[in-house]
Amino acid sequence: MKITVEFVTSAAGPEGFPREGPPEVAMVGRSNVGKSTLINALVRKSVARTSAAPGKTRLVNFFRVKAEGRPEFLLVDLPGYGYARGGESAAREFGALTGAYFASRVSTGRLVGALQLVDARHPGLPSDRHAWAWLAEIGAPRHVVATKLDKLTRAERSRLIRELATIHEAPAVLVSVPAGEGLNELWTLIARLLKQPPPPPPEPSPASR
Ligand SMILES: Nc1nc2c(ncn2[C@@H]2O[C@H](COP(=O)(O)OP(=O)(O)O)[C@@H](O)[C@H]2O)c(=O)[nH]1
Ligand SMILES: [Mg+2]
Numbered sequence: 420m421k422i423t424v425e426f427v428t429s430a431a432g433p434e435g436f437p438r439e440g441p442p443e444v445a446m447v448g449r450s451n452v453g454k455s456t457l458i459n460a461l462v463r464k465s466v467a468r469t470s471a472a473p474g475k476t477r478l479v480n481f482f483r484v485k486a487e488g489r490p491e492f493l494l495v496d497l498p499g500y501g502y503a504r505g506g507e508s509a510a511r512e513f514g515a516l517t518g519a520y521f522a523s524r525v526s527t528g529r530l531v532g533a534l535q536l537v538d539a540r541h542p543g544l545p546s547d548r549h550a551w552a553w554l555a556e557i558g559a560p561r562h563v564v565a566t567k568l569d570k571l572t573r574a575e576r577s578r579l580i581r582e583l584a585t586i587h588e589a590p591a592v593l594v595s596v597p598a599g600e601g602l603n604e605l606w607t608l609i610a611r612l613l614k615q616p617p618p619p620p621p622e623p624s625p626a627s628r
Contacts, residue, residue, distance in 0.1 A: 420487050420606075424462040427481040427493065433519045437481060441491040443529050444609055447517060447554075448536030449546060450499030453566035453596065457536065458482065458496055460596045461605060467496050479520050486606070490613045492531070495520070501546035525559050532560050532612040534605075539565040539593065542582045551587060562608060563587045568595040 430436050446454040455467035466482055480496040497517050524530035533554050537547050542565070554561040563583060571579060576593070583591040592608055594601030 422462050422464075422484065422486045424464055424466055424482055424484050424494075426466055427483050429478040429480050431478055432516065433523055436479065436520065436523055437493070440481075440493055440529075441483070442531040442613060443481075443493040443495050443524055444532045444534065444612060445495040445497055445520070445524070445530060446534050446536060447497045447550065448499060448566075449501040449538070449544070452499065452536045452538050454496055454499065454536055456596050457564070457566060457594060457605075458494055460594075460599075460602055461494070461609075477516070479516060489610055492609070492613055500550060501544070521554070521557055521559055525557050530559060532562055532609070534562050534564050534608075536564050536566050537583070537591075539568045539576075539579055540570050542579055543586045548586065560612070561589075562612075563589060563591040564601075564605065565591050565593045566595075568593045568600055569598045 427437060427440070428435065446458060448454055455469040458467040459465050459469065462482070462484055467480060477498050479498065482494045482496070483491065484494050485491045497520060500514060500517060521530070521533070535547070535551055535554065537544070541547075551561065551563070565579060565583060568576065580591070580593070592601055592604050594605060596602075
């Protein structure tokens with residue numbers, strides 16, 4: 420499968436989000452969970468900046484991806500949440516920008532999938548549960564992807580699959596970038612998302628009316 424990818428733009432706020440373009444698939448998750456690494460592995464090119472030091476991405480980065488014989492889409496690298504060292508204000512800032520992204524994309528129907536990445540070693544972290552519930556509340560089409568599968572033993576993997584199914588009430592895609600595992604499954608999921616029309620936007624909540 421031939422894949423072409425190009426960086427589109429970085430946005431520090433909603434005014435920087437692209438106004439038009441193909442449907443979007445967004446990677447969301449804690450800092451350091453492997454969002455950028457997974458984007459690079461999917462497109463087989465180093466387009467997204469990865470870092471061993473968490474808490475670096477404070478921008479929403481958009482990449483245009485076209486795989487041979489498949490519809491074009493934007494792959495979106497969101498700022499990580501749940502990282503404390505940046506302090507209270509950084510946590511709020513991450514939350515605000517990611518929140519603004521989903522609010523904008525769900526209401527316009529541009530988002531066909533929110534891929535929530537969770538660390539295979541730590542299923543059910545409070546920040547991940549909170550994000551998962553929040554995605555449901557705003558009506559985002561959500562899917563769980565467990566990263567860093569290579570860090571688990573075989574027995575731990577079986578337990579992880581059961582735990583994720585209980586916590587998220589949905590099947591998870593399990594990936595390891597160094598082992599090249601799960602990438603085909605993820606491409607299959609993305610292809611399915613692109614064929615599905617996005618769900619209608621949710622009713623505005625009483626608070627936002
Ligand atoms: N062992 C292992 N390490 C990974 C995997 N994916 C990412 N990492 C490492 O996790 C760290 C954070 O990755 P990064 O993609 O920058 O995370 P982000 O903050 O979510 O974008 C880096 O040191 C990566 O090399 C994986 O599947 N297996
Ligand atoms: Mg990143």
